[in-house]
Structures are given as structure tokens and as C-alpha cells.
Amino acid sequence: MTITPDTKDWTWVLGEACPECGYDARTVPATYVAARVRATVPLWLEALGAPDCAVRPRPDLWSPLEYACHVRDVHRLFAVRLALMLDEDDPLFANWDQDVTAVQERYDLQDPAVVARELAEAAGAIAAAFDSVGDRWARPGRRSDGSAFTVDTFARYYLHDIEHHTWDVTGRPAGSWL
Numbered sequence: 391m392t393i394t395p396d397t398k399d400w401t402w403v404l405g406e407a408c409p410e411c412g413y414d415a416r417t418v419p420a421t422y423v424a425a426r427v428r429a430t431v432p433l434w435l436e437a438l439g440a441p442d443c444a445v446r447p448r449p450d451l452w453s454p455l456e457y458a459c460h461v462r463d464v465h466r467l468f469a470v471r472l473a474l475m476l477d478e479d480d481p482l483f484a485n486w487d488q489d490v491t492a493v494q495e496r497y498d499l500q501d502p503a504v505v506a507r508e509l510a511e512a513a514g515a516i517a518a519a520f521d522s523v524g525d526r527w528a529r530p531g532r533r534s535d536g537s538a539f540t541v542d543t544f545a546r547y548y549l550h551d552i553e554h555h556t557w558d559v560t561g562r563p564a565g566s567w568l
Contacts, residue, residue: 401537403550411557413564415546420527423545424517427465429568430556431513434458437559438506444498452497454559458505459497460488461555465512468548472519475531475541485534520545 407414418426437443437454444455452460467486474481527542539547553564560567 399535399537400550401547404543404547408550408554408564411550411554411564412566413550413553413557415543415550418546418549418565420520420523420542420545423549424520426549426565426568427513427517427520427552430461430552431510433556433560433562433567434461434509434513435506438502438509443502452492452558455500455502455505456492456497457555457559458502458509459495459500460492461552462505462509462512463488463491463495464548464551464555465509465516468544469512469516469519471531472516472541472544475529475539475544476523476526480530480532482532483534 403413404415407416438458440454443458444453446453446456471481471483474483523541523545527540527545529541530538531541531544532538550564556562556567557564
């Protein structure tokens with residue numbers, strides 16, 4: 391069985407708590423995002439160190455390895471988008487289909503040790519980028535579907551993705567590892 395593509399518009403998490411993982415963007419200052427991203431890395435390294443990390447818990451759910459590949463790529467993508475927001479006036483982001491990427495990049499066959507290193511590096515890079523925002527939290531950017539963000543809302547929206555998938559793999563509510 392394949393994974394059902396995620397077609398939800400998750401921007402609603404900026405205005406209400408996620409009933410699944412418990413993340414509440416309204417309570418997270420954007421200046422805390424970098425620290426919270428860094429706090430997820432040990433959990434991912436632990437999950438990727440498990441001998442069964444490439445095994446799906448159910449045929450229709452990603453394995454911890456597949457989730458880790460996705461989180462790594464989210465870190466990378468959002469780092470590019472953050473740079474655009476800080477360097478350009480109201481950039482329009484190219485579309486990214488996470489489900490196509492998972493299949494094309496063969497998330498299920500990637501080496502967990504390599505993914506662990508890459509995820510830690512990507513998390514560190516975007517955390518450093520958020521640490522360097524300074525007074526530019528109000529700069530705008532837009533997704534290809536028209537969703538508009540400021541660096542502030544973009545940071546808190548991004549953090550939900552990271553913490554939600556950490557919850558998917560660990561079962562621990564968002565932010566509980568801090």
C-alpha cells in the first residue's frame with residue numbers, strides 16, 4: 391500500500407493548536423524556533439539509530455527513516471525560502487510536492503546514518519539562519535498557492551511541520567522534549 395498524499399493546507403496551525411501533536415503556534419515566539427528545532431535533533435538521531443528505522447509501522451504510514459528524510463528536506467527547503475524572504479522583496483516560492491520527492495528520492499532506501507548526518511546539518515543551518523534574522527521578522531513571502539507569510543509566521547508554520555513529524559515518530563507531544 392502506498393502513502394496517501396497529504397493535500398491539506400496546514401496554514402490553519404497559525405491560528406489554532408494542532409489536535410494531533412499539540413503544537414500551538416500562538417504560544418511560540420518566532421525567536422524560539424531555532425532552539426526548538428535544535429531540540430528535535432537528538433530525537434531524530436535516536437530514531438535513526440534503531441535497527442528497524444526503515445520499517446513502516448503500517449503499510450500506509452512512513453517509516454521513521456522516511457519521516458527523517460522528509461524532515462531533512464523540509465529543513466533544506468525552508469532554509470532556501472527563508473533566505474529568499476530576507477534577500478528579496480515578497481518572493482514567490484516555487485511549488486514543492488513532498489510526496490513526489492519521497493518517491494523520486496527513494497526515502498525508503500536511504501542510508502539512516504547518512505540521513506542522520508544530513509538532518510543534523512540541515513537543522514543546524516536553518517536554526518542558525520533563524521538566529522540571524524535580527525529585526526527582519528516582518529519581511530513577507532508567498533507560497534505558489536497564494537498563502538502569504540511574514541518571516542515570523544513562516545518560522546512558526548515551519549516549526550509545526552518539524553515538531554509534528556517528531557511526534558509522528560516518537561509519540562511525544564510537540565515541545566515536550568525541551
